[in-house]
Amino acid sequence: MKLDANIPPGPLAEKWQQHCFSSRLITPANKRKYTIIVVGSGLAGASAAASLAELGYKVNCFTMHDSPRRAHSIAAQGGINAAKNYQNDGDSVYRLFYDTIKGGDFRAREANVYRLAQLSNNIIDQCVAQGVPFAREYGGQLANRSFGGAQVSRTFYARGQTGQQLLLGAYSSLARQIKRGRVTMLARREMLDLVVEEGRATGIVVRNLITGELESHAGHAVVLATGGYGNVFYLSTNAMGSNVTAAFRAYKRGACFANPCFVQIHPTCIPVHGDYQSKLTLMSESLRNDGRVWVPATPGDKRPPHQIPEAERHYYLEEKYPSFGNLVPRDVASRNAKEQCDRGKGVGATGLAVYLDFSEAIRRDGSETITRKYGNLFQMYEKITASDPMATPMMIYPAVHYTMGGLWVDYNLMSTIPGLFVLGEANFSDHGANRLGASALMQGLADGYFVVPATIAHYLAQCPRQPLSTASDAFVAAQREAEGFIRRLVALKGRRSVDDFHKELGRLLWDHCGMARNQQGLEKALARIPEIRAEFWENALVSGSGAEFNQTLEKAGRVADYLEFAELMVHDALARRESCGCHLREESQTAEHEALRDDARYSHVAAWQYQGEAEPLLHKEPLAFADVEVSSRSYK
Amino acid sequence: MSAEKINLTLKVWRQKNSEAAGALATYTLRDISTDMSFLEMLDVLNEQLLLTGEEPVAFDHDCREGICGMCGAVVNGRPHGPERETTLCQLHMRHFKSGDTLVIEPFRARAFRVVRDLVVDRTAFDAIIQAGGYVSVNVGGAPDANALPISQKNAEQAMDAAACIGCGACVAACPNAAAMLFVSGKVSQLALLPQGHPERRERALNMVKAMDGQGFGNCTNERECEAACPKAISIRHIARLNREYLKAALSGD
Numbered sequence A: 001m002k003l004d005a006n007i008p009p010g011p012l013a014e015k016w017q018q019h020c021f022s023s024r025l026i027t028p029a030n031k032r033k034y035t036i037i038v039v040g041s042g043l044a045g046a047s048a049a050a051s052l053a054e055l056g057y058k059v060n061c062f063t064m065h066d067s068p069r070r071a072h073s074i075a076a077q078g079g080i081n082a083a084k085n086y087q088n089d090g091d092s093v094y095r096l097f098y099d100t101i102k103g104g105d106f107r108a109r110e111a112n113v114y115r116l117a118q119l120s121n122n123i124i125d126q127c128v129a130q131g132v133p134f135a136r137e138y139g140g141q142l143a144n145r146s147f148g149g150a151q152v153s154r155t156f157y158a159r160g161q162t163g164q165q166l167l168l169g170a171y172s173s174l175a176r177q178i179k180r181g182r183v184t185m186l187a188r189r190e191m192l193d194l195v196v197e198e199g200r201a202t203g204i205v206v207r208n209l210i211t212g213e214l215e216s217h218a219g220h221a222v223v224l225a226t227g228g229y230g231n232v233f234y235l236s237t238n239a240m241g242s243n244v245t246a247a248f249r250a251y252k253r254g255a256c257f258a259n260p261c262f263v264q265i266h267p268t269c270i271p272v273h274g275d276y277q278s279k280l281t282l283m284s285e286s287l288r289n290d291g292r293v294w295v296p297a298t299p300g301d302k303r304p305p306h307q308i309p310e311a312e313r314h315y316y317l318e319e320k321y322p323s324f325g326n327l328v329p330r331d332v333a334s335r336n337a338k339e340q341c342d343r344g345k346g347v348g349a350t351g352l353a354v355y356l357d358f359s360e361a362i363r364r365d366g367s368e369t370i371t372r373k374y375g376n377l378f379q380m381y382e383k384i385t386a387s388d389p390m391a392t393p394m395m396i397y398p399a400v401h402y403t404m405g406g407l408w409v410d411y412n413l414m415s416t417i418p419g420l421f422v423l424g425e426a427n428f429s430d431h432g433a434n435r436l437g438a439s440a441l442m443q444g445l446a447d448g449y450f451v452v453p454a455t456i457a458h459y460l461a462q463c464p465r466q467p468l469s470t471a472s473d474a475f476v477a478a479q480r481e482a483e484g485f486i487r488r489l490v491a492l493k494g495r496r497s498v499d500d501f502h503k504e505l506g507r508l509l510w511d512h513c514g515m516a517r518n519q520q521g522l523e524k525a526l527a528r529i530p531e532i533r534a535e536f537w538e539n540a541l542v543s544g545s546g547a548e549f550n551q552t553l554e555k556a557g558r559v560a561d562y563l564e565f566a567e568l569m570v571h572d573a574l575a576r577r578e579s580c581g582c583h584l585r586e587e588s589q590t591a592e593h594e595a596l597r598d599d600a601r602y603s604h605v606a607a608w609q610y611q612g613e614a615e616p617l618l619h620k621e622p623l624a625f626a627d628v629e630v631s632s633r634s635y636k
Numbered sequence B: 001m002s003a004e005k006i007n008l009t010l011k012v013w014r015q016k017n018s019e020a021a022g023a024l025a026t027y028t029l030r031d032i033s034t035d036m037s038f039l040e041m042l043d044v045l046n047e048q049l050l051l052t053g054e055e056p057v058a059f060d061h062d063c064r065e066g067i068c069g070m071c072g073a074v075v076n077g078r079p080h081g082p083e084r085e086t087t088l089c090q091l092h093m094r095h096f097k098s099g100d101t102l103v104i105e106p107f108r109a110r111a112f113r114v115v116r117d118l119v120v121d122r123t124a125f126d127a128i129i130q131a132g133g134y135v136s137v138n139v140g141g142a143p144d145a146n147a148l149p150i151s152q153k154n155a156e157q158a159m160d161a162a163a164c165i166g167c168g169a170c171v172a173a174c175p176n177a178a179a180m181l182f183v184s185g186k187v188s189q190l191a192l193l194p195q196g197h198p199e200r201r202e203r204a205l206n207m208v209k210a211m212d213g214q215g216f217g218n219c220t221n222e223r224e225c226e227a228a229c230p231k232a233i234s235i236r237h238i239a240r241l242n243r244e245y246l247k248a249a250l251s252g253d
């Protein structure tokens, strides 16, 4: 297989426009003859489904949730980037592009990222037109804040609920199309397989989560927007249901999986506090605008924070990175927190936490301003920890948050299976080895509102329009396989809960494929994962049957996929013997513990192809940089 | 954070599916850490049930941080439990004492069918939004975002109204199972913003009509919805909805 990214020719700034111009179109009258399946209704899926329906396509949209409004995008707090330069602080499309490429440690495609920066401005316009209540200045203009990895203020926000408001905007556009009969919404359906006929994606198999029935659905193209796989670690900031199932089944049907080991570990999360813990809560990166990160200067200092005098505090980020200070990118902030804790300077009961302190900002701006900016986040923190950040510094620690890896897609967002498009966090496209804050929302909406509506026509126009049917052998076989999978799961009547397996897998990955990785640890994980999987298939305990609403069964299916997928992640981490962005190979670091890239050997996207029982096959898409100078990333 | 361990008696609504009859079942839980969230406590119960060969309690949840609106149950008569402005997933066990008995039931309303145990069907809310909870604008051609200044006050009030998470606690709390607070959030948000003005009239009429059609009750100013709302959505928005509706009805063509 040869990976062709299909990057259009021409100067970087003109590629997208030229590409749209030279792509084939479908007339409005013909569009309604096409049915498009959209799986997922988060920011990426809902925006795609609504936009495709507006264009005239018939859309069938699926979500495992009871409503599109529940998708995990709802939880995004901090904001969304755009190169509007409303602050007149020197921002531009090029700067947003450059920051994103550099933030991703030069492991993303130039052409995709440039397009993203260009479209960022249209997104804000669109969202405002929908009635998204972004924060405003006194004069009525839109307000901005800063996020890590940038020296300009380009992040638009709606209090600490930006994801919610953007998703509700996309959801409202989707609702309008549902009402008009252009979108059929199929909720509480979980995708269990992709159907491929004559090399093209032509449909999906889903399980109706209420009745347990399996259903096959055919379409002229399939759009996957099923989110990220951070929950493979069990504990993460993702919602409980976030899964790799849909993407992984597509991988098993031939879609390459790119950079699976690129997982973002977010520096500011509420630390773990007990074994029963089911998830970790993010404290938005926007807090680093005003919060100062510190630890006691002396290892083992157990005094409460207010008893530690200024001179005995170590503001390690400000000291080490004077130009970006507390706003270094996430991977850098996370790694430094771990390093301080490894040196015994961690705080709190477990020693696995650092302080995020607002006292100076409160003194400077007054408590009213700080409450207005962060009130709801502080409230959330207080609910969980019973401690008030206005009075005592927050305690934070890194946690798994976002997956830069995902299904490989070309410039058109099409995977290696023709007719299968992948959007949002489920693809690998724009963030390289580290995503900058406030750019996932931007990417999901760019993909859904603007990119796929333009690129899908070119695909559809090229292939003959077949009548839709789910009677073919491929559909029958896929549905039968899904049935077999469910049957095998409900037959599991062992002695260990599915959660228990998931926790063990998560701990293994956190230890060996988390913030720091090395050959030995990765090999250990690679040996252990198949053992956990084997035990799962013997000793897991799944209650109830397949023919009913059964949450234990749902969970079991997702964990079964994670148990296979984890191995792919570790393979990828092993093969990339360099450090870049989130991926720190201990064998490859500078004297100051910064990631040391090896551009000569690893300036590529690693795309893995499924090989059945055999080891997956690695394909490399070389990355070429013509418009930026590839430098070693410095935030000092 | 000094966690204690408490013992609890739970009486949980068990109902196999929409058609089956339901009843409360009693369970005892020991050594629950007060640092746990309410849903983590239910996780512990479910693990216990599973390992003793009983079916776990079905309950909806996803984000576990108070924003997706999936979770929710009536705890000792109060939707989302005893703490104000707190969803069930954000409620922590430190608000309970050892020896407490907790009665846990689904959000009940004619428009919310029980799917299983504590899981209810809230798609009636989606139907209401589909009736008009949007601005009819297609992608493409939107003017520059700053071309339309909006006063900070209006933007903030619109955000207050838009904070609704669609959990349904307002309906469960209302003696009439009305959905006025839910509907008013959306109508109010779009009435406060100029983008919403062209369709203001139809929106109010159509959303109220859809609400009635879905089987929600009438508002008789009980104010229980406001007290139960985990996002503190004010009944002032209901007043605005009533104004919008009246204006629309009076200007009928």
Ligand SMILES: Cc1cc2nc3c(=O)[nH]c(=O)nc-3n(C[C@H](O)[C@H](O)[C@H](O)COP(=O)(O)OP(=O)(O)OC[C@H]3O[C@@H](n4cnc5c(N)ncnc54)[C@H](O)[C@@H]3O)c2cc1C
Binding pocket: A039, A040, A041, A042, A043, A044, A045, A062, A063, A064, A065, A068, A071, A072, A073, A074, A075, A076, A077, A078, A079, A080, A162, A163, A189, A190, A191, A192, A225, A226, A227, A228, A237, A238, A239, A242, A243, A245, A246, A282, A401, A402, A423, A424, A425, A426, A437, A438, A439, A440, A441, A442, A444
């Ligand atoms: C706590 C938190 C805060 C964040 N804050 C920010 C921020 O401030 N700024 C920013 O830019 N990014 C932020 N992010 C990242 C960002 O929110 C996500 O990357 C983005 O929203 C993902 O959108 P999506 O549409 O790709 O996927 P999702 O929103 O996760 O949607 C996935 C959809 O797929 C469906 N689905 C999944 N699997 C299946 C299946 N097997 N079958 C059927 N349907 C399925 C789901 O039901 C859902 O509808 C944050 C993330 C988290 C976790």
Ligand code: FES
Binding pocket: B060, B061, B062, B063, B064, B065, B066, B067, B068, B069, B070, B071, B072, B087, B088, B089, B090
């Ligand atoms: S689980 Fe999302 S609001 Fe409670």
